[in-house]
Amino acid sequence: MSKILEVSSATFAYEEKNIFGDISLQMEQGQVCCLLGPNGCGKTTLLDCVMGINKLRSGNVRVLDKDINDYKRHQLAQRVAYVPQIHNRTFPYTVLQIVMMGRTAYTGFWGEPKHSDEEIARQSLREVGMEKYADTPYTKLSGGEVQLVMLARALGQQTDIIVMDEPTAHLDYRNELIFLETIARLCRNSSVSVLMATHEPAHAFYFESKGLPVKVALMCRGAMVAVGVPGGVLTEENLADVYGVQAKITGFINDNGQEIKDITLLRTLS
């Protein structure tokens, strides 16, 4: 399996304020990588560096064996797509128009999407189960539906990696699960890799239970604390160190004889 994303000793700082230092992370094709860590630990900034929005102070990010500084903006957008935590809706574009914007990277300097792009956009909408809303103004959708539209837009971009920044942070239980199920289905059926920042360690266990190759990267105060399989990284000791909470990793055996893990929070540690 080839390295689809390779972050090597990456350091980033705003002016004088260091955000993170010496971060390394590798992702292989088809992998789901859950990036975990407390608020303000530098997760979002790291994602921004992976998407070429922030430039690293030192170190480098390679996408498909090529430094991201060697990509033009539209070339990078053909490799890496993005699903935001929350999308601010301004104009009432239709759902299809939003997804069509995912095709921008293929339009050329002055161009606009063509008919074939519309087909791809509709296909992406079908994949997230939102095709019936194609002509609905997306300002009329619920928060959960908008996240699925954002996911469809990223799919339509036909990239190797989709970067997600806490995509389920604002969703209720059901919508969160619909979103996770959709990601799991897409990862199984295609070769896309997902790099997802999340506050929910259970997301890693969820993807693992769905049989996907999962990697967990745990950050704390601008440094990478541990990288590895969910069971190895999300230990009670690590959670205590990183989040300052006492937690219990529990598990049960489901009907298929498979162990499902979960985390129960007990109390904060002083």
Added chain:
Amino acid sequence: MEKREKSFIPLGILLIVMPLLCIFVTFFFGRYPLPPADVFQAIGAKFGWCAMPSNETMSVLWNLRFPRAFAGAFVGASLAASGAAFQGVFRNPLVNSGILGVSNGAGFGASLAILLFGISFNTYIFSFILGAVAVILSYFAGRIYKSTPTVTLILGGVVVSSFFASLTSIIKFMADPYTQLPAITFWLMGSLASISYKHFVAIIPMVVGMAIIFMARWKINVLSMGEKEAQTLGVNISLYKIIIIGGATLCTAAAVCISGVIGWVGLVIPHIGRMLVGNDNSRLIPVSMSMGACFVVLIDMLSRNISGSEIPIGILTSLIGTPFFVYLLKKTKGGGW
């Protein structure tokens, strides 16, 4: 959207025909009475198809009504297109073509030229240049950390606009109250009354600016997703912002320099367009151009006909446009807002 390719050509033709039709209608109305038969004869004579009507008829039609309506169409199209472009790029439905100070800069330029030279061709040159200068100043005023975020750019535009508004007030204060002050005031209210063929040179920057906006129209959609998302969708935001703002400035400055400050068009015509064809700038931009052109041509016709003396068009645009806008708002239920 489904019939995107099929329906685009007829819509395109309609968008060009409508302003031409409006221009044609203006031939028949004015203070100098021209019977319809004379109008047709004058049109025919222009192309050498029939005998010349009287000199007055030819002159009224081809030296007064035609240049005024023709240039007015470009003015309206420019204001509406740049308004739509700015609304998209700044992701703000409340901004208009003057948001970065082009109107107030041009107003100051014109006032200064009137103060220095009286009413002369310098008025147009000064207002065009200072309109563009105001936008450049706004751009650099809003520039921080080697980039120009949308919010600071709008703030830059607002402060630079008020700076030039103050400068204009100083000029008004200094101006001769019997000759220069009325000229300045009249210019600031906007009028197409003085337009003749020599002003057609302003159509060149208007066409260039509109062509730029037209070609970048899909990227306006993407920029309206917000800066971070636009970048991840593959758009070089600083480059496209400069291109689109540059195009909008070019056509607005050229429009304002020959017409004065005509408000309302750059704010509301794009919204009427949104109600009619939706928010996709691929359609909204050409539709705004066409409707802006029709609107200014027709309002200008009214401004020279509804009273004995000419009413500045800047007054009529909102006076007549507002009821129409409210009607459309009710009828389309806002179109998805």
